[in-house]
Amino acid sequence: MSRLDDALREALRRQDPGPEFTARVLRLAATPPKESWWRALVSGFGPPRLRWATAAALACLLLVSGGLQYRYVAEGRRAKEQLVLALRIAGTKLNQARDRVRQINVGE
Amino acid sequence: MKYALLLLASIGPLLAQDVKLPASIEKLANKASEVVDVSLDGQMLRLAGRFLSNKDPDEARVRNVVNGLRGIYVRSFEFEKEGEYEPSSLEEIRSQLRGPGWSRLVGVISKKGGEHTEVYMKLDDDHIGGVVILSAEPKQLTVVDIMGTISLDDLSALGGHFGIPDVETGKEHKQPATKE
Numbered sequence: 001m002s003r004l005d006d007a008l009r010e011a012l013r014r015q016d017p018g019p020e021f022t023a024r025v026l027r028l029a030a031t032p033p034k035e036s037w038w039r040a041l042v043s044g045f046g047p048p049r050l051r052w053a054t055a056a057a058l059a060c061l062l063l064v065s066g067g068l069q070y071r072y073v074a075e076g077r078r079a080k081e082q083l084v085l086a087l088r089i090a091g092t093k094l095n096q097a098r099d100r101v102r103q104i105n106v107g108e
Numbered sequence: 109m110k111y112a113l114l115l116l117a118s119i120g121p122l123l124a125q126d127v128k129l130p131a132s133i134e135k136l137a138n139k140a141s142e143v144v145d146v147s148l149d150g151q152m153l154r155l156a157g158r159f160l161s162n163k164d165p166d167e168a169r170v171r172n173v174v175n176g177l178r179g180i181y182v183r184s185f186e187f188e189k190e191g192e193y194e195p196s197s198l199e200e201i202r203s204q205l206r207g208p209g210w211s212r213l214v215g216v217i218s219k220k221g222g223e224h225t226e227v228y229m230k231l232d233d234d235h236i237g238g239v240v241i242l243s244a245e246p247k248q249l250t251v252v253d254i255m256g257t258i259s260l261d262d263l264s265a266l267g268g269h270f271g272i273p274d275v276e277t278g279k280e281h282k283q284p285a286t287k288e
Contacts, residue, residue, distance in 0.1 A: 076155050082156070093250060
């Protein structure tokens with residue numbers, strides 16, 4: 001039992017870390033922690049409320065531009081179909097007129 | 109000098125007159141069983157042109173034609189019975205086509221089928237500045253108004269496609285295989 005006491009006393013005895021320990025600890029405490037690039041980017045937008053507002057505005061802008069693009073494509077396709085229809089009707093009537101003229105010429 | 113300028117100013121719009129579809133034609137939609145109504149102004153034609161593929165030869169030809177056009181307007185009415193419209197409905201349009209710049213290219217009357225087709229063109233130098241087609245059948249009335257510059261060569265290039273006939277420009281073209 002006395003040997004155990006002695007061993008414990010020895011292990012828990014205070015030891016001086018040396019002068020370098022204090023300097024090292026103070027140096028580490030003075031160094032600010034490294035910030036990740038994402039945190040650096042997001043923190044530039046200011047307080048959290050402003051960041052959320054900016055994100056919401058960007059999302060709205062994306063939705064609106066997407067909607068406008070969809071409408072543009074739909075209108076363009078419809079215009080193209082109407083154009084083809086119009087040319088087909090015009091062509092059909094011109095064909096009919098030309099056929100009639102040919103029939104008349106052949107009859108002569 | 110003042111009077112000369114005034115005279116020119118009054119004639120100018122007449123020379124550049126586009127055909128207006130009268131209200132009497134538009135009202136026929138109420139009686140017709142089927143209506144085709146196409147109204148494409150310059151802006152819509154340019155939009156349609158952007159969606160025409162350059163890879164498709166037919167669509168590429170159409171794109172060349174559309175580039176010079178200011179508008180295409182089609183009204184086609186199909187009726188269930190004969191006599192649903194007055195033949196004089198087209199007289200208001202014909203009166204506009206008797207104005208300066210317009211000439212009647214073709215007028216075909218078929219008494220057997222009761223069909224009357226007229227083709228009018230507006231000539232600007234060597235270009236066609238506009239085409240109007242009036243087609244009256246017993247149960248169908250069609251008005252086609254194509255406004256803008258179309259060259260005979262471009263129109264000829266459409267021959268045989270989309271049911272458009274070959275226009276004789278001194279060049280030989282193969283006739284379309286099917287009649288529409």
